[in-house]
Amino acid sequence: MVSRLSARWPEVGPDRLLAECVPPPRFADVRFTTYRPNPDEPTQSEALTALTDRATHLATPRPTRSRWSPWSRLRPSSPVPGKQGIYLDGGFGVGKTHLLASLWHEAATPKMYCTFVELTNLVGALGLRTAVEELSPYRLICIDEFELDDPGDTMLISRLLAQLAAAGVQFAATSNTLPDKLGEGRFQAVDFLREIQALAARFEVRRIDGPDYRHRGLPTAPDPWPDEKVEQEAAVRPNASCDHFVDLHRHLAELHPSKYGALLDGIETVAITDIRPLTDENIALRMVVLADRMYDRNLPLLAGGVPLDQLFSKDMLKGGYRKKYLRALSRLIALARAA
DSSP states (O other): OOBOGGGOOOOOOHHHHHHTOSOOGGGSSOOGGGOOOOTTOHHHHHHHHHHHHHHHHHTSOOOOOOSSOTTOOOOOOOOOOSSSEEEEEEOTTSSHHHHHHHHHHHSOSSEEEEEHHHHHHHHHHHOHHHHHHHHTTOSEEEEESOOOOOHHHHHHHHHHHHHHHHTTOEEEEEESSOGGGTTTTTOOOHHHHHHHHHHHTTEEEEEEOSOOGGGGOOOOOOOOBOHHHHHHHHHHSTTEEEEEHHHHHHHHTTSOGGGHHHHTTTOSEEEEEEEOOBOOHHHHHHHHHHHHHHHHTTOOEEEEESOGGGSBOTTGGGSTTHHHHHHHHHHHHHHHHHO
16 A cells, blocks of 8 residues: 555654764765765865864763762863864865765764754754753764754754853864855844854864866756656555645645654655645745655655656745755755656
8 A cells, every 4th residue: 555644643752863863874884985085176185184183083982970970080082173163165066975974984972963954953853952961962963064044043053052062062064155154145134144153163164176066057857757657656666655745745834844754764765746836935945854854765756747847936946045945956856867
C-alpha cells in the first residue's frame, strides 16, 4: 500500500533531534584525506591546512570536573588557537561542506553537525534555555549553509551562540556570503545589523576560491509526469509515498519543521501530484525544508503538475530568500532526475 505523508504525524523527542545532528549520508565517509584541492586555487589548500590544524586540537575531549570536587585540577583539553569559530566562505562546489564534515569527523564527542535551518528548528523545538543546557558541553558545533535572512532567527541564533561560546563551545560554519554581509539586501534594521557584526566577530574567515557552480544556472527540470502515471509508478515502487501537492503543503503547516525528517522515515520514493506554482512565502519555505530533508536521504521524486523550475515565482527568486529557493530547486530537480 502506498503511504501518504499527509496522513503521518511523527513524534520526535529531544534525544532524537540531537542524535540526528550528524553529516548527511552523502558526507558520512568524507575525510580530510579524501579532499582534493584544486592546484590552481591555493585558498583550497590553505583552508585544508587550517582545518586540519584545528582538528588536531578538537580531537581532545573537553575536560569535565568531578561533581564532588569542582575545584579539582584536570588536564585541560588542547586549546584551539585563534578565534572560537572558523567560517568557510565560497561558491557552490568548492568543497566547503566536505571540509566541514571532515572537521566534524575528527572532533571529540559530544559534537553536532546541522544546517542553519536545522539549528533554528532545533532551538524552536527545544526552547532556547533547554538548547543551551543540552549543547553547552559540546566540543564542536558545525553549521552548514549559514544564512541570516530573518531578523527573528538572527536574534535567536546570536543569543544561542553567545551563550555557547561563553561555555567554551567551538564553532565551524559555511556559507556563500561573508559573515558581515549576511542578510544584506533583505533587512537593514540597526538591531539586525548589530547582531550580524557580533556573530561575525566570533569567526576566523577562510575564503575558498574556485569555479562557482551558481554561474551555470539551474539544471533543466525534467518534464512532469501525468498525475495518473505518478500514482501508478508510486504503487509499484517499494516504500513509496504519494500525495496531492495541496494536501502535502497543508499538512506541513501542521507540523514543526524539526519533524520533517521523521515524516520521511521508511520512505524510499516520494511522489507528488498536481504540483502548482507557489505565491505564499510561508508555504514555499516549508517546501524548502522538506526538499532539504529529501535530499539528505537521497529520495527520488516522482513529480506531476507544473515543471519544478516553476515551483517558486519570479518575484521569490529575486527576493531575500532567493538562495534558499534556488538551492531547493536544484535539489528537487536532481531528485526528479534520479527517479
